[in-house]
Amino acid sequence: MDLKGKKIVLGLTGGVACYKSAELCRALVKRGASVQVVMTEAALHFIGAVTMQALSGHTVYTDQWDPRVANNMAHIDLTRGADAVLISPCSADFIRKLAHGACDDLLSTLCVARPRHVPLLVAPAMNVEMWENPATMRNVAQLREDGIHILGPAAGSQACGETGYGRMLEPEELVDELIASFQHKVLLGRRVLITAGPTFEPIDPVRGITNLSSGKMGYAVARAAHEAGAEVTLVSGPTSLPTPHGVRRIDVLTAQQMHDAVMAGIEGQHVFVGVAAVADWRVANASDQKLKKQEGGGAPQLEFVQNADILASVASTTSLSGWPYCVGFAAESENLMEFGAAKRERKGIPLLVGNIGPQTFGQDDNTIILFDESGHTVLPRADKLTLARQLVSEIAKRLERRSLLT
Numbered sequence: 183m184d185l186k187g188k189k190i191v192l193g194l195t196g197g198v199a200c201y202k203s204a205e206l207c208r209a210l211v212k213r214g215a216s217v218q219v220v221m222t223e224a225a226l227h228f229i230g231a232v233t234m235q236a237l238s239g240h241t242v243y244t245d246q247w248d249p250r251v252a253n254n255m256a257h258i259d260l261t262r263g264a265d266a267v268l269i270s271p272c273s274a275d276f277i278r279k280l281a282h283g284a285c286d287d288l289l290s291t292l293c294v295a296r297p298r299h300v301p302l303l304v305a306p307a308m309n310v311e312m313w314e315n316p317a318t319m320r321n322v323a324q325l326r327e328d329g330i331h332i333l334g335p336a337a338g339s340q341a342c343g344e345t346g347y348g349r350m351l352e353p354e355e356l357v358d359e360l361i362a363s364f365q366h367k368v369l370l371g372r373r374v375l376i377t378a379g380p381t382f383e384p385i386d387p388v389r390g391i392t393n394l395s396s397g398k399m400g401y402a403v404a405r406a407a408h409e410a411g412a413e414v415t416l417v418s419g420p421t422s423l424p425t426p427h428g429v430r431r432i433d434v435l436t437a438q439q440m441h442d443a444v445m446a447g448i449e450g451q452h453v454f455v456g457v458a459a460v461a462d463w464r465v466a467n468a469s470d471q472k473l474k475k476q477e478g479g480g481a482p483q484l485e486f487v488q489n490a491d492i493l494a495s496v497a498s499t500t501s502l503s504g505w506p507y508c509v510g511f512a513a514e515s516e517n518l519m520e521f522g523a524a525k526r527e528r529k530g531i532p533l534l535v536g537n538i539g540p541q542t543f544g545q546d547d548n549t550i551i552l553f554d555e556s557g558h559t560v561l562p563r564a565d566k567l568t569l570a571r572q573l574v575s576e577i578a579k580r581l582e583r584r585s586l587l588t
Contacts, residue, residue, distance in 0.1 A: 184361045186214030191260055191267040193289045194234070196224025198341045199271035199307035199350040204229060206270055206353040207237045213357060218260060220244070220289050224273070246288040257291040264300050267293060268360060270333075271307030271350045274318050280304070280330065281321035301363055303331040305356055310346030333359045355427045362409040362428075365571070368578035370411030375451045375506065376404050377444060377458035377492065379419030381437040385484065386469040393459045397421035399511075399548065400457035402570035404429045410574050412453070417443045419458055437461045437489040444492055448499060453577060454506040456493045457535075459513060464489050497530050507581060509573075510534045519551070519558065526553045533580065535573065552576060 190210055194203050210217050217238040221231060231242040241250065248256055261267060269276065269289070276290070280302075285291040293302055304325065312318060313335060326332060334351040351359070378400020384390045397418060404416040405426035414429045417440055425431040432447070434440045437460045448454065463486040473482050493510045500508055508531040512522050522536035534553040549563040550573070561572050 184213055185210060185357075188215045188265045188364070189218070189263055190215045190360070191218050191220060191264050191292070192238070193267065193269040193272075193293070194219065194221045194225040194229070195269060195271060195273040195276040195289070196222060196227060197271040197273050197307045197350075198228055200225055200228040202350055202353055203270050204233055204237055206356055207234060209353050209357050210360075211238065213361075216240075218243075218264070220260060220292065222276070222287055222289050224275075243288060246291060248288075256288055257285075257295050260292050261296040261300055264296070266301045266303060266360065266363060267296055268303045268305070268356070269293070270305035270356060272304040274306075274308045274312045274315070274321075277304065277306065277318060277321045277325065281324040281328075301331060302329075303333055303360065303363060305333045305350050306335045306348070307350035308335075308348045309340060309342050310344050310348045313348040314346070331359075331363060351427075358405070358427050365406075365409040366575075367411035368575060369407055369453075369581075372412045372452040372581070373415075373450060374407045374412040374453040374455065375415045375417070375444065375447055376400055376407065376455045377417045377419075377440060377460070378404065379421040379423075380459050381419045381440055381461045382435050383437065383461045383464040383489075384468045385465050385482075386471065386473045388472050391461060391465065392420075393461070395419070395459035395513075397423050397458075398546065399566050399570065400455075401426060402566040403455055403457055403573060405567065406570035406574040407453075407455075409571070410578065415447055415451075417447070417458070437464060437492075441490045441492050441495065445495060448496055448506065451506040452581070453509065454496045455509040455511075455577075456496070457511045458492075460492055461489055463487065493529055493531065507532065507577065507584070509577060512536045522551060522553045523558065533577070554580075 192207055194200050207217055218240050219234040219238050219242045221242060221244045235242045243256055279290045283294055285294050335347050336349040336351055337347045338349045339345050340348060379397030380393045380395040382390045382392045401423050404414050408414045408426060408428045416429050416431045418431055418433055432443050434443050466485040466487040497508050510529055510531050512525050512534055522534055526534035536551040537548055547563055547565045548569060550561050550569055552559040561569055
């Protein structure tokens, strides 16, 4: 219920992507939002007002002079008390209207008349040639300059049969971006590199050694950092989790691959968060062929070699440049308070996040403890996204204090 209590004005303009807006409206309501739909005349050619009324649970407005509005000021009344205005889909023509402050229908007029503190977000949806047209690009640049949030568009196949940028983002992506718009941008302008998930160390082509990490906490931290305004790169071991929208993801399999990807991308990063459960050892004598059971034979003799310490490698670069700010994770099966504090000091990092491994792997919630030079802070049990947002806030506070000291 990330949007509980939020009042969202959802505007629909003309485009076949209106069918997605029906699902978007439903998703917003399921997340706890109160949704007021406003449609242009062109939008009514693609989806009916009755459909949107049924999904939102509120009367749909289409006319500036709607007689149901006693004072004939729907363009004023509909945004008073609103938390955001989201135009989805937003056509090339409506982008033009917003860029020039046009007020020739209800939706365009309420966008201009909305209070300045109410954010306006638009999700473009149009043919690839329309999106790439220089006039559209100029208008989009003007919207950005005016502080209007542009969500997408995505690239892919289009209803017209062509392929390219211009597809409206999917409803769940738009919900995530709307939720992100309400988060404090405490990492705006920062670059953050995060590792997540397990690693997999091959024994032979079909078997390997791994662990129970689901990647949920790392992916939550990546999403929270993006919500906070950061440019986020996520180096992920094998998981089935979807990539958080707006996050650049690099897939790896082994600990060595994760180490190489991190070290290749660490330059220029402001923050490194090592959430991944990285294997400490790998099999030195992995077989090129599937190992077969031998009649009356014993188990294969595996030889192990220690993997590179990713966190230590990153921390060593910090000592030279001062960046990135390093955050480690420790999953312990016992004595977390003792082992967590000791590990932070041993790694030489400013912040370590501790949790009890067996109780958190694969779960949707957790309790974590932050260890720093001042001692420790317990973040009480909550869902992992809530904890990730709290962690990002704590990191931002420490970055601010660090900036004041340098």
